[in-house]
Amino acid sequence: MKKVAFHTLGCKLNFSETSAIGRLFTEAGFVTVTLAQRPHVFVLNTCSVTENADDKCAKMVREALKMAPEAFVIVIGCYAQLKPEAIAAIPGVDAVFGTHEKFKLLDWITDWHKKKSDESATIQVTSIKEKLTFSPAYSIGDRTRTFLKVQDGCSYACSFCTIPLARGPSRSATIAEVVEQAKSIKNVKEIVLTGVNLGDFGIIDDKRQTNFFELIQALDKVESIERFRISSIEPNLLRNEIIDFVASSKRFVPHFHIPLQSGSDKILKLMRRRYLTKLYQERVAHIKAKMPTCCIGVDVLVGFPGETEEDFLESYHFLNALPIAYIHVFPYSERAHTKAASMAEVVPQKERVKRARMLRILSEKKLSHFYRQHLGHTATVLFEYGANDGVIEGFTENYIRVQLPHQEALANRLCKVLLKAINAEGMVVPELCTSTSF
Template structure:
């Protein structure tokens, strides 16, 4: 009989950090001889990497866990990630089909946990007190599903404790990856063919604060001159990061993408204060203006929460007006979601869903117009595009300032950088022709 390798399958909910964690764990299984298969295929081990940002996220996690075990009742089903960290024992009650519960730590021990479970099937919950974890958990990636962009996790945890956010309680205190390990992983990714690296983490802006002798700029600079790397992109940061020192440094880093996801959450100073955000709208505005002074084509993207407890019509209008004035390239809009265990969950004057929906729709009209205006300014210009997909006579990729660009071509342009003359905007993409 031919040897059949053991099979691993995963499903990831939530953020880019979760995607990184999943890929890193898959590599651990592959190193032990497992074959990765599609999620709807029969596997020996299934991992659902969970998210707990909203109540909807929790529900999706439970639904996916129940669905997964049906694919192979004899498999080992693992709940991993933030929701597992927050509600380990409750998951076992709600979804008894789950075999192992691993939160946001001990993922580098997951192979041994699976093997031990197969032998005795007794202990199942390996969620510990994440606040006791002091060191960055080293996980590694040398390959990812995307052909041109790779995530490199440099940081874990958050110390900010915004009043609406559960994440610090499920990811723990800030822990930064040692700079030499960041460089080593970047080299592996470049050797695997990746031309763009996205530095990611739970709170990337705090990178290095626990190490005492480094910073986010030093992490960027450390990989900037590696041969074969074309672009460095950052995940979400906050306006307080945009200091004079930061601005002077990025002006000397041509590989750093002209795209900053500057977290806003509200355009009202009184709401920001209730959220325990560490900046004002004026400080935010100044950060945007300084970035645009250095790079006029820079894309400023953000997140905004609508319907925070006590948000008045006047406060919402402040957010709407501030959004108009900034002119974001793209905005991710979210209705406020109560998370038990956070300060905001206990606040009075919780808004009803109808008020949140109405405000969400009103703000979306503004943000859609803003995105359209940002993209339109690049029609009849030349833009450098790193192509990601090439199929059915079309190829598409992204510019440094994160605009999707499509060209009609029969050539396979995947993982190539081309200059494109932009001719028009169609939907949420620009279209044009390669001129090199």
């Protein structure tokens, strides 16, 4: 019996697609194992958001072949679409599949014998300009929560981003298809909706046929799922009607992750973002007015070409003034074929690292403050599978991470807790309200 192992780099969308491809291998008679179990096939799903993600691809191939030297190595994902020849040249890579082909790789490969050193890797990558269809995907089995892909691609043209080049234009499933998938997912308490540009849901066959607001209204009626969580959504697409609906919903939880990228209007314009700081501030204010305990996460890119010290400090102070809970910080990295790569006034790497460090310290302070605001409150926690250093972890509705001494019986259960204290690891320590766990 053939064995296959998988590794995923990048976003929640990649995790959902890896899981879907894994099920195709299972249907073909493969058994999913770890690298330590020396699989016959190794599939690496790559990301290409940053230069570091590219480096991780080659490193992961080398590490995989150390553990399973005879494994047939397949590389898929965004980096595979953008730089197939570079990946094919990595020693030990046997096949590279692009955006069009990754869900059909079992149709392309019939001989799983590893290529000899003088043989070229198979490349199946067609132009992203070819018409793309939406390929559904969801993760299952490896985490308590399920990542459900409802949208793919992006039709925006942010000057720093390679994703439209790797995944093509925006396209979606139909609402009926998403609802049916959600209903079909068993033994799961929480579904996280994912996409490249999630708020742009509704483009089918190159035409807008519906929208994200109509999707969440339909999903709210799926009684078999206790929680729905919205992953990253652009501020210009997070309309007030969506915020108001989440505030009144029994299933959609009070948590938004809203990319900002910069708190300087000058830099936002250079990035070709579709909003300015005023709109972002208004969205955050509306969320907090409707849901005071809502968790708001932010993406920020530092060291963008043309970002002066004054621009950065303007961004820092803007973030400091917002009632947000955490910041995901990314130092800018030049990406080939993007507008930003040819911009002048390049920020030195040392300065990018310094600015990123400052924002990460701010994020730690924001998260600590957010957690402390909720001490003494009751919340509902979904506990994760597995033990980590003798503890079990989980997340509240509004994404507060909690820890308890490990109790296997709590895994994949929603439990009412009292948020009591913060431990040395910065996690909230809860007390179970056993009479209300379910």
